[in-house]
Amino acid sequence: MVDSTSTAGTPRTPSIRDARDEDALDVIELIGSVFGEYTGCILDVDGEMPELRRIASTFRDHGGAFWVAEREGRIVGMVGWVPTERQEAPTQSNGIELKKLYVHRRERRTGLGGKLVGRVEHAARERGAAFIDLWSDTRFTTAHAFYERRGYERGPATRDLGDSSKTVEFYFKKMLNRSTGR
Numbered sequence: 001m002v003d004s005t006s007t008a009g010t011p012r013t014p015s016i017r018d019a020r021d022e023d024a025l026d027v028i029e030l031i032g033s034v035f036g037e038y039t040g041c042i043l044d045v046d047g048e049m050p051e052l053r054r055i056a057s058t059f060r061d062h063g064g065a066f067w068v069a070e071r072e073g074r075i076v077g078m079v080g081w082v083p084t085e086r087q088e089a090p091t092q093s094n095g096i097e098l099k100k101l102y103v104h105r106r107e108r109r110t111g112l113g114g115k116l117v118g119r120v121e122h123a124a125r126e127r128g129a130a131f132i133d134l135w136s137d138t139r140f141t142t143a144h145a146f147y148e149r150r151g152y153e154r155g156p157a158t159r160d161l162g163d164s165s166k167t168v169e170f171y172f173k174k175m176l177n178r179s180t181g182r
Contacts, residue, residue, distance in 0.1 A: 017067065018065070019067060038137075059080045
């Protein structure tokens with residue numbers, strides 16, 4: 001039998017739960033710490049990401065879900081999803097968009113990112129989604145390699161957000177096999 005606690009008695013892996021709007025400050029703190037790892041990434045919550053102040057309600061209001069991972073009362077990871085909106089190709093709208101995957105630097109390479117993305121992939125399978133897509137800042141090269149290991153393919157599209165960080169994002173997509181969910 002494998003012990004699920006470390007020798008110090010703390011959980012080996014963070015617990016994952018549904019986000020609450022009261023998590024806003026911790027969510028903002030985590031995203032700010034990740035942005036701080038990259039030159040030129042600026043977190044302007046009120047000007048560019050006001051949804052962070054009501055993270056759970058925002059995702060729920062858009063038909064999706066948002067989860068946070070906690071260790072010892074601190075949020076160390078997060079991810080959410082919303083239904084994909086394809087105004088230019090409504091026949092391809094049976095998908096979901098993975099959003100806001102952030103993992104604290106000390107929690108990376110522990111499997112937490114995979115567990116969080118697994119939640120989104122499970123939600124996609126439950127909805128009968130044909131695909132999962134996402135956008136990722138061109139500076140987040142470690143994240144790109146992570147997505148590619150999980151079967152997400154980078155497409156040719158990019159988008160410029162026109163934000164304070166001068167963000168340009170790459171597009172990624174994972175087609176789901178309806179019978180296996182892969």
